[in-house]
Amino acid sequence: MYPIHEPLQSGLLRVSDIHQIYWERSGNPNGKAVIFLHGGPGGGATAECRGFFDPDRYHIIIIDQRGCGRSLPYACIDDNTTWDLVADIEKVRNLLGIEQWQVFGGSWGSTLALAYAITHPQRVRELVLRGIFLCRPSELAWANQAGANAFFPEAWQDYLAPIPVHKRHDLISAYHELLCNPNTDETQCLQAARAWAQWESHIVHLHPNDEAVAVYNDAKAALAIARIENHYFAHRGWLSGEFALLNHVAKIRHIPTIIVQGRYDMCTPMHTAWELHQALPQSTLVVTIAGHSAFEPENKQALIAATDQFAA
Incomplete structure (x- = not known):
């Protein structure tokens, strides 16, 4: 990857009465503008994300979406x-005065990149998309109900553990009660957050990655990705029917587009990328020959x- 340079500028942008989102820009301010859209939803971005772009040729803009990373308030699903x-x-x-930019997004970031490009096609020069996810019921069921569990049965048991047996027929709804209900006991909520986030960490890598899973031993670190993901999944990403x-x-x-997809992606299987490619x-x-993570060597x-x- 390219060298990681410190941001030229960063800050918090108030986008609603509730939310402030973190933004930064790095690289060459006179270069080609690109915005990096992280996954999750709720995952947040890291400094390593700058490494996908040549800092001499790109003006690199990175944001943390509402409720996650360095944005405020943390793990908030209101107006989200x-x-x-x-x-x-x-x-x-508009803040940065950019007329057009490349949009780069993986996993949930590919969903958001497509939603943005469809809404504002005149603002998008190119699309780079990875690990394609369209937030459809079949895709949500694969990762969170039945599909990926066949490949990771031992990790699946830990994912099931917080949920009573009689509620396991609809795991997204059962987790929603634990993660998004303000009346849920905090200990139960954090246990559920840890289980949700660690399950996902198991399935995004082609090879076992114990370090990635261990990040979410800290349940509060897991809370944003677990709560915000579940909130979006429970609402089908507001992308069903006519949307x-x-x-x-x-x-x-008309927008030049490159789609990168791991053949052995167990989080967002390849058939969705194939469908998108046929439509574009x-x-x-x-x-x-990779799994889901953007940081796997071939990806x-x-x-x-x-x-x-x-x-x-």
């Missing part, structure tokens, strides 16, 4: 929807090749 986040991206673009993303991709068929005939689909290589190609 897909369309709020789309509006926030526009507010950051389903594939229904509107004709609006972005101008796109390039790069299939890697990193393909993503950097994509940003290098578009930097030209």
Whole structure:
């Protein structure tokens, strides 16, 4: 990956009466603008995310979406929807005076990138998408009800543990009671957050990654990704029916797009990337021998090749 430089500027932008989102810019302020959209939802961004872009050629903008990372208030799900986040991206673009930019997003970040591009196609120069996720019921069920559990049965038992047997027929709803109900006992809520976040950490890597799982031994660190993800999943990402993303991709068929997808992605299986590629005939689909994480070697290589190609 490219060298990680400190931000040129960073701050908090008030985007609602409740929320302030963290933003930063690094690299070359006269270079090609790109915005990095992290996953989750609720995952937050890290300094390492700057490494996907040549700092001599890119003006790199990174944000933490509502309620996560360095944004305030932490783990807050009030006024926190897909369309709020789309509006926030526009507010950051206006703040920085950027006319057009490349949009780079993986996992949930690919969902948000598509929602933004469909809403503001005139603002998007290129799309780099990884680990494609469209927030459809079948995709949510794969990761959170039945599908990935067949490959990780031992980790699945820990995911089931906080949920009473009679509620396990709808795990997203059962977790919603524990994570999003203000009347839930704090200890129960944090136990559920840890279980949710650690389950996801098990399935995003091709090879076991105990360090990534151990990050969420700290249940408060797990709270944002668990609560915000569950909040979005319980509402199907506000992307069902007339707002389903594939229904509107004709609006972005003119935008150069590179899709990077791990062949053995157990979090967002490859068939969704294939469907998106078929719907966007101008796109390039790069299939890697990798899992879901952007930081797996083949995924990193393909993503950097994509940003290098578009930097030209």
